[in-house]
Amino acid sequence: DAGITQSPRYKITETGRQVTLMCHQTWSHSYMFWYRQDLGHGLRLIYYSAAADITDKGEVPDGYVVSRSKTENFPLTLESATRSQTSVYFCASSSTGVYGYTFGSGTRLTVV
Amino acid sequence: AQKITQTQPGMFVQEKEAVTLDCTYDTSDQSYGLFWYKQPSSGEMIFLIYQGSYDEQNATEGRYSLNFQKARKSANLVISASQLGDSAMYFCAMREPYSGGGADGLTFGKGTHLIIQP
Numbered sequence: 001d002a003g004i005t006q007s008p009r010y011k012i013t014e015t016g017r018q019v020t021l022m023c024h025q026t027w028s029h030s031y032m033f034w035y036r037q038d039l040g041h042g043l044r045l046i047y048y049s050a051a052a053d054i055t056d057k058g059e060v061p062d063g064y065v066v067s068r069s070k071t072e073n074f075p076l077t078l079e080s081a082t083r084s085q086t087s088v089y090f091c092a093s094s095s096t097g098v099y100g101y102t103f104g105s106g107t108r109l110t111v112v
Numbered sequence: 113a114q115k116i117t118q119t120q121p122g123m124f125v126q127e128k129e130a131v132t133l134d135c136t137y138d139t140s141d142q143s144y145g146l147f148w149y150k151q152p153s154s155g156e157m158i159f160l161i162y163q164g165s166y167d168e169q170n171a172t173e174g175r176y177s178l179n180f181q182k183a184r185k186s187a188n189l190v191i192s193a194s195q196l197g198d199s200a201m202y203f204c205a206m207r208e209p210y211s212g213g214g215a216d217g218l219t220f221g222k223g224t225h226l227i228i229q230p
Contacts, residue, residue, distance in 0.1 A: 035220075042220040042221055098207065099164075103149075105156050106155050106156065106157075
């Protein structure tokens with residue numbers, strides 16, 4: 001299916017474990033983004049990427065790692081999950097980075 | 113300082129009435145973009161409307177319009193003839209010019225929870 005898909009939809013993991021959230025888009029958009037959504041904070045940018053092999057930190061990057069070896073994929077890895085990383089994570093993409101930001105359905109991550 | 117301020121944490125509105133959701137922003141750049149997204153209880157982020165800083169006319173998309181007052185740095189969302197299905201969280205967001213050669217993504221406000229009552 002065309003669009004932007006995130007997996008898994010829900011994830012429960014234990015403190016200290018590594019977990020990877022997947023994001024895949026079929027439009028060949030250059031720009032991809034990861035956000036986290038927490039009550040009282042709206043959405044905050046974790047990392048973004050302007051193209052394959054180009055990534056940069058956003059507002060809240062600590063504890064996260066990203067990679068982008070292919071244009072269509074932008075995985076987000078929590079190297080050692082902490083309870084403060086319990087959140088809803090959204091991936092987004094844009095062809096221009098100017099407008100046309102489209103979001104995935106989100107991954108609800110719970111760290112216990 | 114917050115870059116996007118939404119001063120209404122929650123609003124109750126009667127069905128069929130018009131709704132105005134407030135958004136003020138803070139930027140020193142001349143070129144920027146303003147967005148509104150809707151997030152229903154199912155959780156997805158739905159794009160509603162976009163306004164570029166150089167656009168002379170207010171953006172409109174169906175029942176949605178953006179009341180853009182550049183000098184006051186406000187970008188209020190107006191929903192005409194509200195419907196029960198408009199009940200959701202609404203987020204205002206801003207894109208500022210690139211830095212470091214790439215797109216910096218959007219900066220979001222904390223949202224307004226809109227409830228439409230029959």
